Amino acid sequence: MADVVIEDQKDASRYALSVDGELVSVLDYRVLGEQISFPHTFTKPQHRGHGWAEKLVDFAIDDVEQNSARRVVPMCWYVAQWFDAHPERAGLLAR
Numbered sequence: 365m366a367d368v369v370i371e372d373q374k375d376a377s378r379y380a381l382s383v384d385g386e387l388v389s390v391l392d393y394r395v396l397g398e399q400i401s402f403p404h405t406f407t408k409p410q411h412r413g414h415g416w417a418e419k420l421v422d423f424a425i426d427d428v429e430q431n432s433a434r435r436v437v438p439m440c441w442y443v444a445q446w447f448d449a450h451p452e453r454a455g456l457l458a459r
Contacts, residue, residue, distance in 0.1 A: 370423045379427075381420045389416040391424050391443075399458050400428055401437035421446045429456055 369382045379391040389407040393400050402424070407417045421443055428434055435458035438444040447453060 368419070370420060372424075372427060379420055379424045381416055381423075383411070383416070389420050391417075391420050391440075393424070395434070396437070398434055399437050400432070400434045401439050402443040403439040405440050405442040417442060418446065425453060425456065429453075435459070 366383050367385070371380055373380050377393055377395075379393070380387060381389040387408075388411045389405070391402060392404040393402050402421075405417050405421065425436065425446070428436060436443075436447075436456045437458045438447055447457060
């Protein structure tokens, strides 16, 4: 079983997912007062199709909800599609 580590790399303003020590996927963010925007999600091409980006976005959205009062601005198409697939989380979106 793969060793998966997901962390908020605050100094780089990104969430990062590593598998067996290799950086596989990143989710960039920008904090704008009471909002957090997610402008870019990237998974290395050789690791696409394994659900890593979804795991990363799940983690990031859970982290925002549990550890802040911020609202999410899903600038990245992937994060926007994630919210489309999880309408029960729409309350976290900035209006």
